[in-house]
Amino acid sequence: MTGGTRAVVADDSHFMRSVISDILEEGGIEVATEAKNGREAVEAVRTHEPDVVTMDVEMPEMNGIEATEQIMAERPTPVLMLSAHTDENADVTFEALDKGAVDFxxxxGGEVSMEMSRxxxxxxxxxxxxxxxxxxxQSSTPRAGRGTSGASTRNRSYTANxxxxxxxxxGGPKMVEQVMAELxxxxxxxxxxxxxxxxxxTGRFSERIDDRSDYxxxxATDGARLAGGEALVAAGDRHMEVKNYRNGRLRVKLTQDPPENSVRPAVDVTMRTAAAVIDDPLVGxxxxxxxxxxxxxxVRLKDAGARTIAxxxxxxxxxxxxxRAVETGCVDSVLPIDEMANGILDAITTEVSS
Structure with a gap:
């Protein structure tokens, strides 16, 4: 049970609304009402004041992006976008995150009811x-744009590689974009x-970070190499292992090994293999x-001598x-998101001049 959580379910498909509502009710989440378009979703939030809204992306009269924007302006409420698996939907889903949706x-596809129950x-x-x-x-978190680093502009000297x-x-996409924009x-x-x-x-996500970052x-693709000033985003449904590291260049391997912690890609896989292979400075x-x-x-990174931040x-x-990371006792610093980039830079700074 989830202790009285109340939801509004918005989707233009009556069948999908029923499936989602049934799943939530079975999971102990009360469905206050359903909405068949964005306009009804906005009205439902006004009337029922739910704890959360599940929001379809594509709906008639008012789509999920417009509805999310209006909800955030009128009565800020956590919104979870429910997105179909298409490139076009990837674009609009990220736009909804920009408008204040928490996640998606x-x-x-296919046999929807069978897959949804799974x-x-x-x-x-x-x-x-x-x-x-x-x-x-969350919605007020600032994010630096490309080239306008939010990190301290002190003259720093950095360790190599x-x-x-x-x-x-x-909730991570906006946070990752902010940190990368400020490095x-x-x-x-x-x-x-x-x-x-x-x-x-993940492809669209990497493009967004690239647009906002100096990196x-x-x-990531299987066998991709990575040098300084570059970043790889783990591909969806693939673990990203650090395969080898030489002369400041690393190479990754993508696998479809079983999920870890019920997820693939798993953070543990990448951190564990990085700790085992990389012998230059590491920050996790x-x-x-x-x-x-x-x-x-x-824990693996800390044991390998890395600096760790949560x-x-x-x-x-x-x-x-x-x-959970902090509870291991292996986290060096716990920082708010606006200080994260500076904390990362502090970990590799050898000298600061005014």
Whole structure:
């Protein structure tokens, strides 16, 4: 049971509304009402004041993006986008996140009712987690644009050949984009990003980070090499292993080994293999997210001599992954998102001049 969580379910398909409502009700989440378009969703939020809204992306009269924007302006309420598995939907889903949605969950294709029931525990978990997010705090989080680093502009000298491994889940996309936007190219990190995100969305996510960052960012492919000033985003439904490291260049291997911590890609896989292979400076970061993925990875990185950082509870959409990492006793610093880039740079700074 989830302790009185109330939801509004918005979808233009009567069948899909029924499936989602049944799953949530079975999981202990009360469905206050259903809405068949964005306009009805906005009205339902006014009337029922729910804890969370599950929002379809494409709907008649008013789509999910417009509805999310209006809800955030009128009565900020956590919104979980339910997105179909298409490239076009990937674009609009990220746009909805920009408008204030907390996260998204991909609606299965094919035999919808069969697949939805298979995913029902995940859906109940994410709706419950999103319902607890303080969207008043989340939606006001600033993000630097490309070339306008939010990190301190002190003159720093950096250690050579550092690698940064970032792990995140629920609420993470905006946080990853902010951190990457604030990292100066001069720090010369090799960056590995593991964001729990399905296949079909990680490519668009990497493009968004590339647009906002001074780093060259791309979706990981099997055998991809990474040098300073570059970043790889783990591909959806593939674990990203660090296969080897030589002369400041690393190479990754993608696998479809079984999920770890119920997820693929798993943060633990990338952190564990980075700790085993990389002998130059390492920094590990755990951002907002549900569950415990990354906790073991942080232990492995710390044992390998890395500096480790976790996002604080106040600025995390969901304080699950960072909390579990902190509980290991292997996290060096706990920082709010606006101080994260500076904390990462401090980990590789050898000298600061005024």
């Amino acid at each position: 969950f991909t609606k299965p 995913l029902k525990d995940q859906l109940v978990d994410i709706v419950s987690s999103v319902a607890r997010v303080d969207v008043g705090t 550092p690698t940064l491994v970032v792990g995140s889940s629920t 100066p190219r001069e720090a010369d990190f090799r960056v590995l990003v593991v964001q729990h995100m399905p296949e079909g969305f 060259d960012v791309r979706e 970061v755990i951002l907002t997210g549900m569950g415990g993925d990354g906790a073991d990875g942080i 996002q604080d509870e106040a600025t995390s959409a969901v304080y699950g992954m960072p909390k």
